[in-house]
Amino acid sequence: MNDRITMQVARYLPEGDAELSYQEYEVPYPREWVVLDGLNYIKDRLDGSLSYRWSCRMGICGSCGMTVNGEPKLTCATFLADYAPGPVRIEPLQNFPVIRDLVVDTGDFMRKLTSVKPWLIREEEKPLSEGEHLQTPAELDQYKQYSMCINCMLCCAACPVYGLDSEFVGPAAIALAQRYNLDGRDQGSKLRLDVLSDHEGIWGCTFVGECSKVCPENVDPAGAIQRYKLTAAMDSLKSFLMPWRGS
Amino acid sequence: MYTNYHPRWHRKPMSTYWWLERRSYLAFILREVSSVFIAWLVVFLMLLVRAVGRGDASYQQFLDWSARPLLVVLNIVSLSFVVFHAITWFNLAPKAMVVYVRQRPVPGHLIAASNYLAWAVASGLVAWLVLGG
């Protein structure tokens, strides 16, 4: 029967295994099935012990990122039929430690995300009674793209520097910092600059550009980083040439 | 929390040959390697300047030297690497530079196009100067 496709799924049990191994399953693949549907079929019908994360099945919660035939993908937005006749290989996201089967440890990502202070920083809070901060659609567009990040970590999985250099903050976190820096309501770019510019934050990025290629939300973290480098460098240059104007 | 550093999580170290694992990684490494060839070409041009400065004889000597097959091959390879560098550089430039004209970002391909235009003009200028305008 050729209405089934072979899924080679990475398995790893920390209790016993020293290495990842691959297990093969045959699953149906109707036109509308995504890779995640295949995994759910395995879990529900063939092997209840397979572990992976998922939730929304509509490409917005960011939890189902895995490596599909070598590429980082959201498995709920990647169709099985596109890999016919198979086999299709499912592995955990690269550059992250594997906890179990297809589940990776996201702790490093979360810590780095937090480190760039991704929240609106104001020198003085505007009282609620004064209403909203005005922001024209054009001003919104300045940062809108960078606010679309769903924290799926595909970019980090695709970036070799993220894998090589444990200090590198990574594309998603920098894009998020840039999202706030470019928001007219925010006044914290100086603070974030200190975090990012003064250590490996951004300088480790060698503009491989893969991060932007795999991003499912078109956030373009590579662009965010280069723009940020330019701002940070100009800022440094200013304080280098005019030290008396430093903050 | 202690589990963050759990020793039993499986960590796959990056292979030394990671840049062979994907075509895009290979392209990246080739782009980076262009740095070596640029450095060589700078040295080559500095030797040229030195020769020109030392008089006609040494200039002719330089010309002869640079026609040696090995050197020509090296320079052809170097040239292709710089051109590769130039192309990737101009294509990526719009990412780092967002230019606003009347509140609207200028589309990336226009920025790239203006880069190419500048490149053509600069090259023309060089040729005109060298070839004796």
Add this chain to the structure above:
Amino acid sequence: MAKRTIEPLLWLLFSAGGVASAMLIPALALLFGVAFPLGWLSPPSHEHLLAVVLHPLTRLVLFFLFMLSMFHSAHRFRFTLYDGLQIKHLNEVVNLLCYGGAVVGSVLGAYLLWQIG
């Protein structure tokens, strides 16, 4: 206030060098490295070239071209060594080698351009 590293300045040099080398080196390399040696074009006379090189503006442009391209190369090569060979732990040696080379090269270039005139 946190300390400032020189990383941003190195990056600026790298970028400026990236532009300079991309704009000017291909044409120069094509002419002197390929076209003249292979006889596609006949090389300019020494007299003409000397005149061009002696012009202060040319010397200025060449100096910046040499210096920035060197720093560009040094910076990029440094990261190629880090990432390609995974020798980040040797970073002090690597830095010395790369940027040291660029500094020496730039000084040499400046000396050359200075002493012609």
Add this chain to the structure above:
Amino acid sequence: MSNHHDVLLVGGGGAGLRAAIEIAETNSHLSIAVVSKVYPMRSHTVSAEGGAAGVIRDDDSLDEHAYDTISGGDWLCDQDSVEMFVEEAPRELLRLEHSGCPWSREPDGQIAVRAFGGMKNKRTWFAADKTGFHMLHTLFQTSLKYKSVVRYDEWFVTKLLVDDGRVYGVVAIELMSGRIEAITAGAVILCTGGCGRVFPFTTNANIKNGDGMSLAYRAGAPLADMEFIQYHPTGLPFTGILITEATRAEGGYLINKNGDRYLQDYGLGKPEPKPVLRSMELGPRDRLSQAFVKEVEKGHAVDTDFGPVVHLDLRHLGEELINRKLPFVRELCLKYENIDPVTELIPVRPVVHYMMGGVHTDMNGATSLAGLYAAGEVACVSINGANRLGSNSLSEILVFGARAGRAAAEYASSHTDTSTAVLAQAADERNRLQQRFTRKRSGERIADLRDEMQKTMEQSAGIYRSGESLSQAADTLHELQDRFASVTIEDDSRTFNTERISALELAYMLDVAETIVNSALRREESRGAHQRTDFPARDDKRYLAHTLIHREPDGSCRVEYLPVTITRWPPAERIYGT
């Protein structure tokens, strides 16, 4: 080892994070735990598309918002809660603006609002069509700045610790390590969201299993109005992915197989080319979903592999508007259906979407158990009555998240005593989990039981119900509870054992399904989203009341009724389209 906090939140969705921020801001010395089975930004608030309601325009009024909500809820809303809700909603949305939420704007920079179903005025704030996503990420990122918020990411709560009518904390499994711990607290707020997964075809994520409803129910707190389940009229077939109501608010048409805007046949007004508020496609969701069933009966629907559908027509809106205001809808249609709404019709059908009922609470989120609070979709305050209006619930999670946060913080500050009895309970729970949910290979598969439950629910507790089908369903569910006792577990690892979690979630869903079916069985009338074929009329004499369902010690349920609070709007007929 035990962990103690002042306030513990179960759930890191919109309601949970709003509560955490409220407590951290008003009471910085309190320690706050956010326990969530997924990383907070993965919570299902992330998928809300359309918007959040709050009056800001000068030509609008709080009373109108209240009236729309109450009439939309078929007079089952508590009007004092609604009045409080509409008053606080705009402030909450504004507060989010001050935290950086990228609300869509008017050309002059002010907040833009759009129309929404059942609302007589434009008052729905939106961030293109990813409103929930932006709200959740703004809340999550804001919460990162408070040191007093301790997160327990990917911890699954299995039990509330109750001693003598007061809640002292929870027992939870850390997914990563499999360890089972008691986390104690002065007060607990349930913010676990809805339970759409009880049904087979739903917009709800895999994590929406009614956990909090079951936890509270088992701990002795009653659930309210569980029979009211909202079907959203426009879901994509097969996936159940939601096509937001904003498509219709922007001017989309619903048409049947003959190309007619069929809603005109169901007392929803006359078709106009431009959208008219509270009319036709902008009628309330219950009416629209019911009209669909009637169209199917008349043979006016289009048959597909995934059942009958009607069409949503956006073609006349034009590419520019679709890209600017509904980009996600276009993306979803292209990705999942291979359809471009700019030039093609979108097939849609009603899909289970939202739970009006939930843990019974007062206006401050307090349940009938001391120290236990609930907010968000898991709770029933009740402002949604028999049918929630679209865009009210994103505002609800903010307003009541904040209120419950304040109330719980106050309670925790004044009740610092601890209970030792609960530690023994925690030990028992640990044993139960270890014995009950470790490898067992003889029984039925989790998925089979789940499928059967979902099918039962769809057949008997769907858009239209009858006494007969409901009592049959009650029997089936009872039987499923028994069969669940010997369900198969193949996974014996402690590490990230998602099969054990699936089993626990199925247990929660079975509880919730039982309360839905039993509540629906007792309500012998038709009101809002609860339509009985055997009792087609509304019956204010007997049922202008909230259903409260309690769990008896033997596991059976007991139903009682609580009068609805009416302040200024006496029950009347619901009229749309005029």
